Amino acid sequence: MIKITDLEVRIGDRVIAQVPSLEVRPGECVAIVGESGSGKTTTLMAVLDLLEGATVTGSIDAFGTDVVKHGAKDLRGSRIALVMQSPQGAFNPTMRLGVLLRKALAKHGVKGGEADRRAREAVRDVLLDESILRRYPHEVSGGQAQRFAIAVALALGAEVILADEPTSALDVTVQAEVVAVLRRLHDERGLAVLLVSHDLALVSAIADHVTVMKDGRVVESGPAAELFANPTSAYTRELIAAVPTLPEADHAEG
Amino acid sequence: MLKADNVTLGYGGRPVVHDVSVEVTEGGVGLIGESGSGKTTVARALLGLIKPMSGAITYGTRDLNALGRADRAAFRGQVQPVFQDGSEALDPRMRIGSSIAEALDAHHRLDRAARDARITELLESVGLDPALAERRPHQLSGGQRQRAVIARALAVEPDILVLDEPTSALDVTVQARVLDLLASLASSRGLTYFLITHNLAVVDRLCRTSQVLFAGRVVEAGPTRTLLTRPAHPYTAALRDAVPKIGGAPPKAVGKVEAAPATEGCAFQRRCPLATDVCRTVRPVAREVAGRSVACHRAEEVVGGQISGAQGG
Amino acid sequence: MRRLDPLARVGAVVLALIVLAAIFAPLLSPYPEDALDPLNSLLPPSGEHWFGTDQVGRDIFTRILYGARTSLGIVAAVLGLSALIGVTLGVIAGYAGGWTRDVIMRVTDVFLAFPALLLALATAVVLRPSVTTVIVAIAATWWPWYARLTASVAASVAKRGYVDAAQCLGVSPPAIVVRHVLPNSLTPVLVQLSNDGGGIILTAAALSYLGLGAQEPTAEWGLMIEQGQSLLTTDWWVVTFPGLAIMLTAFAFNVLGEGLRAALDPRRLPR
Numbered sequence: 134m135i136k137i138t139d140l141e142v143r144i145g146d147r148v149i150a151q152v153p154s155l156e157v158r159p160g161e162c163v164a165i166v167g168e169s170g171s172g173k174t175t176t177l178m179a180v181l182d183l184l185e186g187a188t189v190t191g192s193i194d195a196f197g198t199d200v201v202k203h204g205a206k207d208l209r210g211s212r213i214a215l216v217m218q219s220p221q222g223a224f225n226p227t228m229r230l231g232v233l234l235r236k237a238l239a240k241h242g243v244k245g246g247e248a249d250r251r252a253r254e255a256v257r258d259v260l261l262d263e264s265i266l267r268r269y270p271h272e273v274s275g276g277q278a279q280r281f282a283i284a285v286a287l288a289l290g291a292e293v294i295l296a297d298e299p300t301s302a303l304d305v306t307v308q309a310e311v312v313a314v315l316r317r318l319h320d321e322r323g324l325a326v327l328l329v330s331h332d333l334a335l336v337s338a339i340a341d342h343v344t345v346m347k348d349g350r351v352v353e354s355g356p357a358a359e360l361f362a363n364p365t366s367a368y369t370r371e372l373i374a375a376v377p378t379l380p381e382a383d384h385a386e387g
Numbered sequence: 388m389l390k391a392d393n394v395t396l397g398y399g400g401r402p403v404v405h406d407v408s409v410e411v412t413e414g415g416v417g418l419i420g421e422s423g424s425g426k427t428t429v430a431r432a433l434l435g436l437i438k439p440m441s442g443a444i445t446y447g448t449r450d451l452n453a454l455g456r457a458d459r460a461a462f463r464g465q466v467q468p469v470f471q472d473g474s475e476a477l478d479p480r481m482r483i484g485s486s487i488a489e490a491l492d493a494h495h496r497l498d499r500a501a502r503d504a505r506i507t508e509l510l511e512s513v514g515l516d517p518a519l520a521e522r523r524p525h526q527l528s529g530g531q532r533q534r535a536v537i538a539r540a541l542a543v544e545p546d547i548l549v550l551d552e553p554t555s556a557l558d559v560t561v562q563a564r565v566l567d568l569l570a571s572l573a574s575s576r577g578l579t580y581f582l583i584t585h586n587l588a589v590v591d592r593l594c595r596t597s598q599v600l601f602a603g604r605v606v607e608a609g610p611t612r613t614l615l616t617r618p619a620h621p622y623t624a625a626l627r628d629a630v631p632k633i634g635g636a637p638p639k640a641v642g643k644v645e646a647a648p649a650t651e652g653c654a655f656q657r658r659c660p661l662a663t664d665v666c667r668t669v670r671p672v673a674r675e676v677a678g679r680s681v682a683c684h685r686a687e688e689v690v691g692g693q694i695s696g697a698q699g700g
Numbered sequence: 701m702r703r704l705d706p707l708a709r710v711g712a713v714v715l716a717l718i719v720l721a722a723i724f725a726p727l728l729s730p731y732p733e734d735a736l737d738p739l740n741s742l743l744p745p746s747g748e749h750w751f752g753t754d755q756v757g758r759d760i761f762t763r764i765l766y767g768a769r770t771s772l773g774i775v776a777a778v779l780g781l782s783a784l785i786g787v788t789l790g791v792i793a794g795y796a797g798g799w800t801r802d803v804i805m806r807v808t809d810v811f812l813a814f815p816a817l818l819l820a821l822a823t824a825v826v827l828r829p830s831v832t833t834v835i836v837a838i839a840a841t842w843w844p845w846y847a848r849l850t851a852s853v854a855a856s857v858a859k860r861g862y863v864d865a866a867q868c869l870g871v872s873p874p875a876i877v878v879r880h881v882l883p884n885s886l887t888p889v890l891v892q893l894s895n896d897g898g899g900i901i902l903t904a905a906a907l908s909y910l911g912l913g914a915q916e917p918t919a920e921w922g923l924m925i926e927q928g929q930s931l932l933t934t935d936w937w938v939v940t941f942p943g944l945a946i947m948l949t950a951f952a953f954n955v956l957g958e959g960l961r962a963a964l965d966p967r968r969l970p971r
Contacts, residue, residue, distance in 0.1 A: 312631070313637075470864070476865050478883075
């Protein structure tokens with residue numbers, strides 16, 4: 134559904150991201166891992182055609198459209214959805230979340246009972262209570278807002294979610310819940326996810342395929358299980374070693 | 388040396404932390420909690436930045452809020468903070484060198500040459516190029532800023548560092564290096580840490596004992612290893628199980644993670660897979676269970692691993 | 701600093717020219733400031749008298765140049781005086797909080813309750829009309845705004861981590877205020893100062909026009925308008941050129957202030 138080939142993003146003469154090939158297939162969770170300045174978010178933004186002041190070359194095929202040539206305006210917010218680190222700022226603070234969602238649906242021609250039905254279903258899909266539709270953005274917690282952002286994407290018929298550090302502003306227990314929701318949607322509904330994160334442990338929990346980036350270049354790429362078991366590049370090994378580890382639980386699992 | 392005794396803390400007459408006791412002891416003490424738990428409030432109280440509503444914070448044998456001028460200066464020279472965000476903790480208009488010089492000047496009288504030499508030495512001791520003294524905070528990376536903050540704290544030669552999420556804003560590899568630095572400073576300089584974080588691995592690395600704070604109350608306290616390997620409180624267990632691990636089980640979300648703390652009975656009951664009627668009515672008091680203090684009616688079952696069984700259902 | 705928008709740059713250039721004109725007025729002006737020449741009164745603009753002459757034959761171009769000295773002098777004095785009082789009180793109120801803040805803010809509110817021009821009028825009536833009176837009168841109405849602005853900025857700066865850090869280092873409160881709170885609270889005040897220049901010019905001109913400010917023979921734009929107003933229909937240049945000078949200066953201050961506000965907006969600061 135998304136296939137990147139020979140992507141290069143430059144600002145002036147400086148290459149800020151270079152991705153020879155990356156593909157997100159239906160029902161797959163692909164992660165781009167790297168630290169600040171690695172070009173991971175740039176790559177994500179290139180897919181959405183949201184880069185300003187940068188020169189993009191190569192091709193990004195998204196649902197049959199070359200985003201580099203033709204833009205992603207028709208795909209954004211419908212088949213491709215973006216979930217950011219802190220979605221609360223993106224919601225209109227004067228509107229109840231339900232109104233917000235219905236407005237978004239109306240833009241896509243979904244109205245009346247059908248809109249209501251879709252809204253409620255999407256909210257249930259992300260394990261939220263329907264009562265959230267009656268709340269204002271400031272009345273919900275960070276984790277609820279993040280799950281609601283995913284619900285909006287689902288209601289609008291997103292087939293792939295582009296998530297940029299979706300849990301790094303959240304507490305660990307809340308993160309676990311958002312991860313559980315994403316895993317469930319991925320397992321049960323075949324939702325595809327392109328995840329960008331600096332947290333290798335988080336990525337290992339949901340990704341099927343991992344691309345590691347550093348200073349704008351891809352240093353390693355492969356199926357998650359293989360990459361974590363046998364990292365080939367020194368940088369990947371460094372990233373894995375840097376993940377803080379906990380002592381194993383002592384008691385027998387019940 | 389630094390101790391909080393049954394303190395209740397709050398703002399504008401509203402308590403956010405209830406009856407917390409902490410003693411900063413050798414080997415380091417961790418305070419584990421998530422946002423809204425009140426952990427930063429405890430740190431601010433131990434730094435003397437806010438006064439407790441009740442209970443006392445003592446430094447040595449004296450009440451921190453009744454120290455004379457000289458004792459207060461001595462206290463300032465021995466307890467220093469390292470906050471989460473270096474860009475927040477450093478004056479954006481000051482060069483790094485000036486920030487450190489300010490710390491030096493607060494406690495010692497040094498001539499210019501001696502001061503410059505100290506700044507160089509301090510920056511080197513935290514692994515920074517002394518040339519960075521001429522830079523301003525925004526010209527540094529996140530990791531460099533955090534090291535600069537540590538260098539400034541070390542300038543007054545403190546015994547205790549109060550670390551508030553010292554690595555949470557950093558990239559993983561940078562985080563690992565800053566943790567290494569903190570671990571090595573603890574032994575080389577005889578520093579004792581009071582560490583506040585939501586990250587269990589960080590506590591495990593730097594603190595011998597820990598307390599877990601939930602909704603302004605300590606729910607479990609004891610040796611860090613004991614807490615992490617055999618938690619006796621369901622919240623501690625939930626925190627541990629929520630941490631994603633490479634090659635391990637996926638992170639587990641237990642119960643309604645975002646349910647508001649209960650005001651009657653056990654604050655954790657709405658999120659607890661083991662909650663019973665007694666949990667809904669009687670607030671559990673701290674008691675000794677398997678080598679730590681825990682405030683849970685069903686602590687024995689949690690230690691025994693019951694919590695995993697409850698999750699399955 | 702990030703670049704100013706083009707209009708603000710025009711404002712900065714115009715203002716710089718006016719300042720230069722004021723400084724070098726004696727060199728630039730073709731005639732002495734007070735050269736009376738009744739035989740050549742009310743001459744229309746010409747090659748000899750670019751802006752014409754007034755009722756007593758003084759060269760209007762010369763008077764405008766010297767008037768710039770008066771006006772800019774008033775602006776500088778008012779801004780300096782009110783910023784000194786306002787920023788000092790504001791930064792103390794903002795950092796100290798509690799009852800200190802309450803007391804300072806109450807006093808400020810009392811001054812704010814009077815309409816600016818009315819308070820200025822009252823001051824000017826009590827004191828003898830002169831340039832000094834204008835300065836005192838306007839400053840009295842202007843400083844509370846700076847106090848209020850600075851107090852709110854300083855209060856938020858006081859909550860920043862570096863202020864806590866300084867406190868934990870044992871730095872004394874006065875040193876914390878001078879070293880950290882004050883410098884980090886100044887940006888919005890500077891923007892406001894620049895924005896207010898125009899308003900002060902207009903207020904000063906209004907006071908002089910009402911006869912409460914600068915007195916003859918001081919060259920002052922408002923006074924020039926007052927003296928020439930009856931001639932507007934017959935000898936337009938006597939009023940028009942000082943009026944244009946006031947407008948141009950006020951305009952330059954305003955666009956520069958707006959430009960600075962935009963350029964220094966923290967939301968536009970690069971991370």
